[in-house]
Amino acid sequence: MTVSHSDTPHAEYPPHFEPPHGSTWKFFFGPGLVRGGWMAGVGFVLGTLLVLALRRWWGWEPYWLTEVILVVGGMVATPIGFLGGIGAFDYWLHYISGRPTRPEDHSGHGARTWRDYFRVNTDHKVIGVQYLVTTFVFFTIGGLMAMFFRAELAQPGLQFVDSQTFNGLVSMHATLMIFLFIIPAFAGLANFAVPLMLGAPDMAFPRLNALSFWLLPIAGVMFLASFIAPGGAFGAGWTGYAPLAEGQPLGQTFFNMGVQWAGASSILTALNFLVTIITMRAPGMTFWRMPLLVWANFTTSLLVVIATPFIAGSQFFVMFDRIMHTSFFTPEGGGYVLGYQHIFWFYSHPAVYIMMLPGFGIVSEVISSMSRKPIFGYRLMALSLMGILVLGFSVWAHHMFVAGMADWLRVPMMITTLLIAIPTGIKVFSWTATLWRGRIHLNTPMLFALGFLTMFVIGGLSGIYLGSVPIDIAASDTYFIVAHIHYVLFGGSVFTIFAGIYYWFPKMTGRMYNERLGKWHFWLTFVSFNATFFPMHYVGLRGMPRRVFDYDSAFGDLNFVISIASFVLGASFIVFVYNMITSWANGPIADANPWRAHTLEWQVSSPPPIFNFDEIPQVVGGPYEYGVPGARHAVMSPAKEAEEVHA
């Protein structure tokens, strides 16, 4: 096997445009974070002036209305100024100006130094890493908030914060974890892996891909900025139910608008994935030869494109109700209160599959290659993803069994909810059957995949309980729900993200992570995760309500245990961060294909060449034919690493 140094591919890169600090003019006016900074300020001023001018023109007193200025100047014009400043629109503005089209010189493609990770970059591999690092920053912030309110909850009564701050912390924790961690972390992993797996040189729209990434930190900063708003951060939960959200202080507006930016980011990425998967597959890569990660992202992207506009709509309505005095959801004006929950959950139930299906894809890759066996029931695995996609749109009202909605809607929604257990069960049994008599390599990615499998079954089972109307009525809004969603989203999604990070770490960085630390990370996480969230089932069934800062002293002991366990869970993350940073800086050089996997990303060097392939490979078989004599997934023409791997 070839040993490739992580720096070697960089030497072959085409010459770069000069660094921005070549001259003072370029430093301030060349595309980059500096120009982004001052153009954000210019955007804010322009947006504010526009509002003031329009209000003056129509004679609306008072001209200065903080919430309107904040929305238009601060949350629309400022981010647009920032995006223009970092150069996200440079090519399009050039195109619009009507000058001759510039031939693509690929100067904004690929990373030669660490600085290239801080600018608009069209390389899907760089964007993948940008996504992952950004999302883990927000994961850390969201996790610290969780530990903060766990400290508050360690004893009954109020210790550290007031009730509105507590609500803000809980809402922010959920919002960051969902919109700034799980959904975009999957987008980051897929950004890195999917074009390589398809045998494509990049995504279909590389500039759009760069733009989608840069929308994300905007959303994150917007959410966090609500802490400095008068009245504190938004505190109506990540669900932001109306009309509760409409009576909230200013911070709620940050949620309404932050969701728009995060949603735009996901929609544009999903659109990009769909076009890439449909139009850029290598010759011979039929849909039935695609790796399951690609299948998973295909279905996820369909969900995103179809469902995400609904959360955009729901947050627009709340914002209109707040600042334009409309009455979409206020009964005094003739609005329909339950409409919010219907529209919100029509997105947010499919969103739980947006947060789960890419993880199914990652786990399929890991389990198959680490068990050295073809994935059991490949076609059924792909079809069950499509089954979840279709069923996922017909179950949203199971979140509303106690909301006072129409009675006749309950039983149909219960039946469709329980039906989802069928495609999900197919997947769980297929993974188990893949493990059966496999030559299992218990390394860190595989441990996280198996951890996912076990924890997700627990989360799925409590989901079946909650899907049935009578149990849901009893358990609704208790800690049983908190336990359920953390078993699904942490034990499910987050474990698969860790599995994916460890699995593709050698491919992304060209270096190997520390296996011993990886195993420590897994066992610490696995044990403290269960110690944190399993008791919540019990306190929930005993009647402890969620989202409340105080509780009955009878739950005191268990909550103390939960809080201690949650600190251990937080500490286990330090092991991961230490492992990632030290291994990335000076871990041992990784092989091109340390897992001896068959999918295409492992047939090129680690890290991959700047344009992925010297020549597009020819796909000749399925991706998981481990142990099948003579089976090949693809013929790589001149890439020498691949020849040696196969030899």
Place this chain on the structure above:
Amino acid sequence: MSAHAEVLHDHHGPPEANQSSRVDARTLGMLLFIGSEIMLFGSFFAAYFFVRVVNPSAPAEWPPEPYHFPVFVAGVNTAILVTSSFTMHWALQSIKRGQRAGFLAGMVLTFVMGLAFLTTQVVEYLNVGFNTGDGAFASVFFGLTGLHGAHVAVGLSLLLMVIIRGSRGHFSPEHHHGVELPGIYWHFVDVMWIVVYATVYLL
């Protein structure tokens, strides 16, 4: 949209990607985007019917007394917008046949009609006799027509882009994606208006 038709293949360039579908990537991207837009309109229609039909306190008369929707003015506006779809089609067919004059005339006509539509809508808002705070019927009225107006504005900027590039000599019978894609979007805005008009004003 963004990718240029002839990517130069110098020594350092990427390998030519395999085209695995007969559908053009940019057209597919635009269609998917429109799919997403239809769902955004869907959420606004959902809010509309929640307020008007599902809501137990929905007024018996729509719009409630003493308000009226300007059905006739909006109808004329509809006719303008529908006509602009035909001029858009004419512009596209002209550039496909290499007739630059017809192409530019079609584009300018389309743009002017779009602008007339948007101006009429602003004037209608100013004279409609109620404001956003006058109840749920006004919320959904301004919601749907305003969302559509925002889409007209986006469509107009796309058309302006085509006009600028077209007047500078771009586009030819071989290369007219930059006309076709804004055209698809404009037709979408147009068809969506027919649905919005039928729902908000006629129903």
